[in-house]
């Protein structure tokens with residue numbers, strides 16, 4: 001009889017311990033992202049897809065039918081501050097209700113965890129990453145950061161741009177800011193010490209890596225590799241997907257439909273592949289196609 005009770009108790013415990021809990025992390029390697037439609041009039045996806053990665057981390061994706069860039073956005077919440085990284089490619093809050101979506105997540109969090117201040121930051125100054133800033137400006141308890149290098153140096157307290165790595169404390173959640181100019185002058189990488197996720201914006205993602213300043217880009221990738229040598233990385237997340245699941249094949253530019261997308265996360269190994277390729281290419285900007293990314297110099 002006693003044995004029976006023990007079995008019942010232990011199997012109950014197994015059921016309890018096996019049930020999915022909010023601490024579980026979404027597997028972003030197999031994540032099904034909304035990816036547009038052949039005919040956007042028939043698209044029934046939400047304007048913003050929200051994926052909760054763990055208890056205090058969310059990844060959002062813009063619907064390709066509102067803007068073909070379909071950028072990702074990221075929300076990290078600490079004890080005192082919430083950090084939204086990027087505001088997408090559309091200004092209009094009817095077709096792209098980003099503030100409403102983020103506020104809902106933060107309000108739900110606040111109910112159980114107390115007030116947090118919202119910081120709106122950006123991976124860099126390109127229109128598809130700050131279009132909805134206006135939705136956040138003037139809202140209570142919200143700070144929208146500027147987009148110029150000087151703004152970043154002031155806010156993150158960086159005196160030696162781009163060599164210096166800065167800390168941003170969200171409250172029991174330290175973020176690290178790594179300046180990586182090259183794709184654009186005020187490009188930064190953002191590292192979350194809690195999840196070990198490294199955000200690389202448009203500098204490194206499964207797609208066409210548009211390189212504006214070749215030398216700056218090369219040095220930034222070198223510094224980024226060094227950063228990954230010194231910090232544990234769970235995955236590297238950029239802001240777009242432009243590669244298909246077929247190695248070396250990207251989607252046509254401006255497409256609104258991307259079936260069978262490459263997975264979003266990239267590994268440190270792939271970052272090192274980029275670094276090695278750039279070193280080999282030397283001082284001359286040259287286009288080069290790799291399995292998971294394309295080095296793509298632009299004027």
Ligand SMILES: [Zn+2]
Nearest residue numbers: 126128202239
């Ligand atoms: Zn972009």
Ligand SMILES: [Zn+2]
Nearest residue numbers: 124126184202
């Ligand atoms: Zn960009």
